[in-house]
Amino acid sequence: MVQLEKLDGDRAWFGSGSRIIITTRDQHLLNIFKVDSKYEVMTLDDNEALELFSLYAFEEKEPLRDYVDLSKQVTKYAQGLPLALIVLGSDLKCQNIHQWKSALDKYKNIPHQNIQRVLQISYDSLEDSEKDMFLDIAFFFKGEPLADVMEIFESCHFFPVHGIQKLIDKCLITVNDCDDKYVWMHDLLQDMGKEIVREKSSKDPSKRSRLWFHEDVRQVLEEDYMGPNQIEGIIVDLPEGDEEISLHPEAFRHMKELRVFINRNARFSCAPNYLYDKLRVLDWYNYSLSYLPQNFQGKNLIVFRMRHSLIKKFGDGFKPKNLTIMAFKSCSHLIEIPDLSSTSNLKELTIESCHRLVKVHDSVGSLEKLSDLSFGKCSKLRMLPRSLKLRSLRKLSLRNCSSLCDLPEIECKIKSLRRLVLYGSAVEVLPLSIGNLVGLEELYLSYCQNLMCLPIASIQLKHLSKHGIGGCTNIVKKMREDGQSCDLPNDSTTMEEEISNSSNGSTALQLSNLQISCSHSESNFFPLYSFFTMFNSSTSLRSLYLAGLEIVSLPTSIKGFVTLAHLNLSHCKKLEEILQLPPNIRRVDVEGCKSLERFGEVSKILEFNGSHIRSLGIIGLTGCDKMHVNIWSDKVQNPLLWKGLYDYDATLFPKTHIPDWFSYVHEFLKDNEMVKGPNDHIRPREKEEWVIDIEGPHCLEEISGIVLYVVIFLFFNDTMRCKRICRAAKITSNGSNDVCRIQDGVQLVNIDWYKKGNRTGYHVWVGYSNLQSFDLKVLDNLRVQFYPKSHLYAGMVPFYESYRAKVVYKNERRANKKKRRDEANVAKTPDQQKFN
Incomplete structure (x- = not known):
């Protein structure tokens, strides 16, 4: 602020035509000084990042051959941050491969000092409560819903309404612009936060405020540390193959400041015998007792989750009056949801796959702030609250509750309810009071x-x-x-x-x-x-x-x-x-x-009929056996089988590798040129577009339009969803400056299962244009450029790709006659052409 006041206190200080550029980590300063425009510097993409790193590590634009994989690991770690790429490139320059590998292992646990020092400048300018919020997000809440994080911070008296905005202004965190807002931060900022905590006590983890590294967590929970410690939060995330912690019986008795405990995947030898009421978040996987510690009232608890646990009851002293989120998943011993009348602030109650759950207490039906009530896959659930008075309810899900026959009465108009899911339930009759769901x-x-x-x-x-x-x-x-x-x-x-x-x-x-x-x-x-x-x-x-x-x-x-x-x-x-x-x-x-076998819209699409529905993007035809026979049969006028089209075909596998049961592919390929990939393996896509040139001249008065299509046959071995195979296409002419763009097209999709789990399929994308974008009546050669999706699907192996274009004439017979005459004329000598 002081620098801006002294250097840019008044625009009148500067001459006409001056341009003032301010670079800052604090967006709030730009708002105070009412700048004309803002530009947020973006991180580099993968190619730019690799080039910048290589310039500093090798003094070349590309890494040396033996260092390509390691260089990509570095750029992945840097996440496009130029500072990190420059620092790490300089640090690794002239080092051998073994030194690179050792350095990378170190960076994953301890950030480079020069990166840490620069990134920490923004953190050091924060107030204490803002620092606590930043560290909590870095350790526990990155990727969590903003509303839930705000509730937790509010209960900790961190003043999050002001503090979260301060973190955003300082570019330390981001919040997406969608309706469901989530909190994010750059990976290196997250590492910076973890390193700040580690440096407080590099030797003794019990003196740190937060624990995340699995070896430190194990040390603190398995050993007997006498006297209170400073731990405020623990997240347990063990590496694969290291699944159990031998919990010391008194480990939690000394954690009087513990606010957050999240266990993602560890099994404990026993359950804790003591928990303090400063806990705001208790998220425990595989909890090994049927009850909570007797002393634990949970009066400050905001989030309570149990997964794959033996929990059966909470205890008479459990009165979490501030609780907003309660969730139980695959808790096989949970029989009943007890009286929750004391949890008047509860907003979300999610019970999933609790197969012994039979009853839900009537008090749940009167929780005024409850917005999300879900009982998914609770196969023995029979009794819900007798009535629902949930004025804030937005979602009610009873999905696959196969024993639930009756729904409760809805005693008041619930204007807020947007989603009602009864999929797979045993409900016999919907109550007349469902009419009170006026906002459904x-x-x-x-x-x-x-x-x-x-x-x-x-x-x-x-x-x-x-x-x-x-x-x-x-x-x-x-x-x-x-x-x-x-x-x-x-x-x-x-x-x-x-x-x-x-x-x-x-x-x-x-x-x-x-x-x-x-x-x-x-x-x-x-x-x-x-x-x-x-x-x-x-x-x-x-x-x-x-x-x-x-x-x-x-x-x-x-x-x-x-x-x-x-x-x-x-x-x-x-x-x-x-x-x-x-x-x-x-x-x-x-x-x-x-x-x-009769689908009018598919027929219009395959006949290149411009009258098909233009908004239609995808038709899923998997398992429609009769439709496939019709589509690929040479008995019908299928344009996909027409010859003489302008095309570019690429067969990536030899025909002998295509299974016999993929019969319609053999029909399609029998008259098409087979182009092998190198060593009969899949050929990677080498460019971002495919080009087809159509020789002219073309008189627009004689043309109805132009049809473009892409055909891909494929094998795949992973889950595949229907997505577009072609982003767009454009048509240009060397005799015009106009461009005709085709953004939308319709795609036919087929995915089939065969023996031994093999799956195959085809995708056909069809685009159409009437060429009205061109002003000239006569066009020279036309160029069609396809822009296919670069990485279509995980696990997909295409073995044939075809890009085709057809000019559709108003009088096809006359056009074909002219085409044959032109082809015959080309074969003659110049003197014969002149005579003709």
């Missing part, structure tokens, strides 16, 4: 196989954006027994009339109002007609999950779902055709639909 955005009922009926009229769906009801087989059975409709109108106008007549134009429709005779076969039965009629163009439904239902044909009324972006019809094994899709759909999943 996500409702998941899939595979509730005992669910008999739905109180549709009581559910206000105006905010619902995601809904799943696939696999609810008893709803189908119940509707059959009641003689309700299975004859579906396939016209959107009929659907709208049905809404108007049955529910006075509202977005809800009672099942009892549907009295239409069933004339279709059982396999044609579609049990969700009432759901289709519940929605109109004003709803906000974005995701619909209908997996596993007995559908033969998707009603064309689905096109009325104008906001729908994701439609999941996977494993609808009787589904034969999809004639229409919503106009703004982005993704369709039909995996496992073995009977599907």
Whole structure:
């Protein structure tokens, strides 16, 4: 501040045209002096980092051949920080490989002094409470939700509202800009914090404030240190193969200042017999007793987690009035959630895979601040609180609670609830009071196989954006027994009339109002007609999950779902055709639909038809056997099999290495040139783009557009999700300065399992442009540049890649005739051409 006041106190001190550049570690100073603009200096990417390091270590832009792997380890350690790259490069210069390896081992435990000294400048300017928050984040809370960290620091009287912002201004921590904010810091700043604590007592770890190194942790917990120590926090993270700690019975009795204890993976020979009430965080993996220490009241506890532990009860004296987060995972002896009326500040209660849990105390239903209540995979849970009065509840999950038959009554309007998950539960009836969930955005009922009926009229769906009801087989059975409709109108106008007549134009429709005779076969039965009629163009439904239902044909009324972006019809094994899709759909999943053979949108895409839905990005076709036969059969006009296209093909494996059961690949490759990679191994992608030149001239008045596609066949041995194989493409002409860009395309995806765990698949990306970006009526040669994804998937082994382009003419017959004439003309001598 003093420097800025004396050097830049008034802009009038400087002449017209002057530019003042301020470099600082403190963003707050820039706000005080109202600078015109800010620029945050970013860390270097991997290539830049390696070049900078090499300039100092080898006086070359690239590392020496024998030092390449070690140099990459250094740049990974430096995380793009120029200071560290320069210091380490200078320090390792002229050292042999053994000295490099030794130095790297040292840096992982003790930072280089010159790096530590510079980074610590910002830390030294902090106040004591701010230093404590920085060190706690470095040791325990990096990557944790900001809201949870703030709660913990508030209980420690660190004044985090002011202090956290100070750490951000000093560039010591960062907080992401998403709705769910998390706290982060650079790895070298984290190491700097750990080194500050270690230097306080390099020989005796019991005199340090925080412990993290596994050897120091073991020493303190296994030995008997007489008298109080200074330890405020411990995190136990043992290396693989070193799993047990022989806990000294009195180890925790001397830790009167202990605020944080986190055990990530260690087994203890016994449980502690004493814990002090200064604890704010108790996160214990594999706790070995069924109860907590008798003296422990937990009155200052904020976070309480147990994983894979024997905990059964907390003890009568356990009254954690400040507790905000309680979580138990795979605690096999936990039978009941006890009276929690004293934990009035509880915000999150998560119970997962506690297979003996039977009952939840009624007090849980009256916790005013509870926002997240989850009981996942608690297979014996039968009794929830009799009523829910949780005005702050945002998420209620009962996923795979296979013994839970009844839901509690909802006694008040819960406007805050956004997500209700009953997936796989044994619930038979939804209570009428579910209508009090007026703010519901996500409702998941899939595979509730005992669910008999739905109180549709009581559910206000105006905010619902995601809904799943696939696999609810008893709803189908119940509707059959009641003689309700299975004859579906396939016209959107009929659907709208049905809404108007049955529910006075509202977005809800009672099942009892549907009295239409069933004339279709059982396999044609579609049990969700009432759901289709519940929605109109004003709803906000974005995701619909209908997996596993007995559908033969998707009603064309689905096109009325104008906001729908994701439609999941996977494993609808009787589904034969999809004639229409919503106009703004982005993704369709039909995996496992073995009977599907007519899919209008796929036909449009493969026929290079520009009328297909442009928003559609991915169609998942895994296990759609009949669709694959149609797509790769030479009996249809499949453009992927057309000859004479402008293309660039690269077969990375010899054809003999492609399994026989990958039959459609052999069909595709039989007339394509086979290009072996070196030594029959996979050839790495050598460049960031693939280029295809299309000779001209091209008259735009005769062209409908241009279609681009990428085909990749692959083996893979790891989990693979559907992602784009092509980032974008662009089209240019050497006779124009205009550029036509294709950012969006549609991708067909197939992934199949075969014997012995082998998996194969193909990805087809199709992009289309009408070339309207070009101003000229006649273009010279066209150049198409594809920009594929560089690292597609972990475990993926592509053996064939094809990049193709086709100019689509308004009159294909005339265009082909002209092309043949031009080719014949090229073969003639100059005199023959002149005569012609």
